[in-house]
Amino acid sequence: MNRLDTTFAALRDTGQAALTPFITAGDPSPDATPALMHTLVAAGADVIELGVPFSDPMADGPAIQSACERALAAGTTLADVLEIVAKFRRDDDSTPVILMGYFNPIDAMGLAAFTERATAAGVDGVLVVDMTAEEAPDTLPLIADAGLAPICLVAPTTSDERIQRICNHAGGFVYYVSTKGVTGGEGIDTARLADEITRIRPYTSLPVAVGFGVREPADAAAVANVADAVVIGSSLVRQVATYNGSLDDTRNRLHETLAAMRQAMNSAMNSIPKTSKTTRENA
Amino acid sequence: MATSDSQAGNNPAAATPLESLPDARGHFGPYGGRFVAETLMAPLYELEAAYASAMNDPDFARDLARDLSDFVGRPTPLYHAAALSAEAGGAQIWLKREDLAHTGAHKINNTVGQALLAQRMGKTRIVAETGAGQHGIATASVAARLGLECVIYMGSEDMRRQATNVYRMRLVGAEVRSVNAGSKTLKDAMNEALRDWVTNVDDTFYIIGTVAGPHPYPQMVRDFQSVIGREAREQVANAQFGGLPDALVACVGGGSNALGLFYPFLDDAVACYGVEAGGKGVASGQHAAPLAEGQSGVLHGNRTYVMQDENGQVLGTHSVSAGLDYPGVGPEHAWLKDKGFVHYVSIEDAEALDALHATCRREGILPALETAHAIAYARELAASMRPDQTILVNCSGRGDKDMASVAEAEGTSL
Numbered sequence: 137m138n139r140l141d142t143t144f145a146a147l148r149d150t151g152q153a154a155l156t157p158f159i160t161a162g163d164p165s166p167d168a169t170p171a172l173m174h175t176l177v178a179a180g181a182d183v184i185e186l187g188v189p190f191s192d193p194m195a196d197g198p199a200i201q202s203a204c205e206r207a208l209a210a211g212t213t214l215a216d217v218l219e220i221v222a223k224f225r226r227d228d229d230s231t232p233v234i235l236m237g238y239f240n241p242i243d244a245m246g247l248a249a250f251t252e253r254a255t256a257a258g259v260d261g262v263l264v265v266d267m268t269a270e271e272a273p274d275t276l277p278l279i280a281d282a283g284l285a286p287i288c289l290v291a292p293t294t295s296d297e298r299i300q301r302i303c304n305h306a307g308g309f310v311y312y313v314s315t316k317g318v319t320g321g322e323g324i325d326t327a328r329l330a331d332e333i334t335r336i337r338p339y340t341s342l343p344v345a346v347g348f349g350v351r352e353p354a355d356a357a358a359v360a361n362v363a364d365a366v367v368i369g370s371s372l373v374r375q376v377a378t379y380n381g382s383l384d385d386t387r388n389r390l391h392e393t394l395a396a397m398r399q400a401m402n403s404a405m406n407s408i409p410k411t412s413k414t415t416r417e418n419a
Numbered sequence: 420m421a422t423s424d425s426q427a428g429n430n431p432a433a434a435t436p437l438e439s440l441p442d443a444r445g446h447f448g449p450y451g452g453r454f455v456a457e458t459l460m461a462p463l464y465e466l467e468a469a470y471a472s473a474m475n476d477p478d479f480a481r482d483l484a485r486d487l488s489d490f491v492g493r494p495t496p497l498y499h500a501a502a503l504s505a506e507a508g509g510a511q512i513w514l515k516r517e518d519l520a521h522t523g524a525h526k527i528n529n530t531v532g533q534a535l536l537a538q539r540m541g542k543t544r545i546v547a548e549t550g551a552g553q554h555g556i557a558t559a560s561v562a563a564r565l566g567l568e569c570v571i572y573m574g575s576e577d578m579r580r581q582a583t584n585v586y587r588m589r590l591v592g593a594e595v596r597s598v599n600a601g602s603k604t605l606k607d608a609m610n611e612a613l614r615d616w617v618t619n620v621d622d623t624f625y626i627i628g629t630v631a632g633p634h635p636y637p638q639m640v641r642d643f644q645s646v647i648g649r650e651a652r653e654q655v656a657n658a659q660f661g662g663l664p665d666a667l668v669a670c671v672g673g674g675s676n677a678l679g680l681f682y683p684f685l686d687d688a689v690a691c692y693g694v695e696a697g698g699k700g701v702a703s704g705q706h707a708a709p710l711a712e713g714q715s716g717v718l719h720g721n722r723t724y725v726m727q728d729e730n731g732q733v734l735g736t737h738s739v740s741a742g743l744d745y746p747g748v749g750p751e752h753a754w755l756k757d758k759g760f761v762h763y764v765s766i767e768d769a770e771a772l773d774a775l776h777a778t779c780r781r782e783g784i785l786p787a788l789e790t791a792h793a794i795a796y797a798r799e800l801a802a803s804m805r806p807d808q809t810i811l812v813n814c815s816g817r818g819d820k821d822m823a824s825v826a827e828a829e830g831t832s833l
Binding site for chain 2: 190198208213244265268269291292302317
């Protein structure tokens with residue numbers, strides 16, 4: 137059982153949702169990232185999503201795009217990202233780490249070389265933002281064969297038929313993009329979210345994570361009530377953006393932001409019954 | 420260049436599966452496809468279905484033909500550049516005068532088609548990206564005519580280079596949004612237009628200006644632009660021209676004017692030359708010639724040749740022409756290159772500027788800087804051919820928009 141499965145199984149037993157923070161690897165520098173990852177774990181992260189910087193991140197908003205530019209300016213390559221994960225693993229062998237990025241850097245490294253090196257570094261899953269179900273047959277099976285979870289996106293515009301097709305080759309968890317738009321955009325419509333997640337449940341037994349638009353602790357709490365994982369991205373990346381030369385300051389701000397999310401999620405868990413998750417388990 | 424190329428043509432017609440591409444997945448061999456955020460897949464399928472339906476609808480064909488004649492001003496003439504030919508000292512150079520189309524470039528052919536499609540699909544808002552401004556002006560003008568809201572994304576560096584075009588877009592009612600990310604040029608404007616589309620997919624139609632992007636855009640833009648080549652095929656049959664040309668020459672940024680001219684001739688014994696922007700020299704790294712120096716990669720929703728570093732990061736480009744300043748190229752061009760059906764060459768900034776001056780002086784025609792790349796190569800090619808041979812150059816746009824860039828490149832203040 138890999139780290140993702142272990143983590144989600146343990147959380148399911150306690151009725152909790154996984155807190156899944158996102159930061160961009162190499163922002164503000166490749167050397168700083170392992171320390172920031174440990175900070176996220178200390179603040180309550182269950183799974184870490186690490187962005188692989190790309191020059192043309194067309195599905196991301198300004199916050200993550202700027203983070204990519206900072207990481208690339210610091211010289212970060214995909215090989216560096218894998219080295220970051222390997223360094224993190226020296227002190228943490230239990231927190232799952234997934235990579236999120238675009239296909240071209242993986243393609244440039246070569247898919248076989250990438251899967252081999254990512255597995256060796258301790259990566260648990262890979263989410264390729266621009267890898268659609270149409271193009272996936274050439275790619276995702278090779279990722280899965282290497283033991284990496286091929287995490288797939290479902291959007292509000294995705295039809296039920298298409299959800300089934302996506303879930304057929306997904307692994308780890310299914311990532312529901314909560315809003316039409318890019319990362320860091322409009323706030324989340326939690327009222328509609330429960331229905332949308334219910335639409336996914338019949339097609340997979342995988343956990344469902346929700347990302348895009350989770351900005352405030354209250355958002356995280358509301359999402360945790362209906363989903364299995366809550367992804368927090370732009371609001372953390374904005375904290376890293378204020379890096380002023382002192383890594384301790386950045387770690388403190390990250391810790392504060394994420395711990396507030398954790399606390400809100402825990403409070404919500406204690407006060408609201410988990411109806412939607414029960415639906416999944418019965419499905 | 421080899422003269423024999425221009426006599427033998429490119430490809431044995433029997434072995435050319437041109438009609439069958441792209442395939443059902445939108446691939447041209449290994450290129451093309453759909454590499455986008457999941458949110459865009461539903462609108463891409465909606466577009467694919469709407470396009471297929473429109474192309475089989477006589478009413479759509481009638482509306483398109485009417486707009487191409489009455490709004491765009493088609494057919495555009497073939498012009499014998501006799502003085503330019505004499506100066507080159509070889510084959511006869513003819514220009515397909517897309518610069519005489521409404522708004523001054525071939526771009527209008529495609530925007531008319533896509534805007535009619537947008538209207539047919541009930542979309543009320545148009546977004547587009549532009550580099551030199553030609554596609555932006557064409558889109559803004561068509562949107563004005565059809566009463567559609569229009570937002571144009573343009574790199575801030577390109578807005579500086581093409582200030583009068585920005586004003587012109589605003590005059591016809593478009594909102595021009597500056598893009599400050601990355602290299603502040605066409606590729607970044609395309610990222611931003613994709614972000615807008617993903618955010619507003621319900622009411623918005625994205626008019627891509629070239630034969631790139633996710634399927635079905637490369638096919639759709641090629642089909643709309645193929646009016647250039649279809650028309651030219653009819654025109655070369657006249658007595659003065661005397662039959663099929665020996666060579667076709669067109670500039671290639673994304674590659675829509677080139678494919679528009681080449682596509683209806685690809686099964687003929689006609690050599691096709693696509694001219695990329697060599698910038699300060701391909702060896703200098705400061706150029707926009709992905710087919711010459713790029714590798715297969717995935718950018719803006721499709722697999723194609725991309726200018727990138729060894730880590731898969733997309734490189735900045737350089738060209739004196741904002742319209743050619745793009746690190747990718749349409750996927751069908753990538754396939755045509757691999758198959759050897761089209762020859763891809765490059766022309767540097769200085770050579771393009773020289774060709775622009777020659778065309779002004781000898782013919783009284785001010786070509787766009789993009790077009791000047793094609794003319795520069797045609798002059799070289801002509802010199803290696805016989806006077807009884809013919810080269811048809813796509814005069815893709817007029818150069819009024821580039822006067823500030825030309826003056827700046829030559830140290831002249833206006």
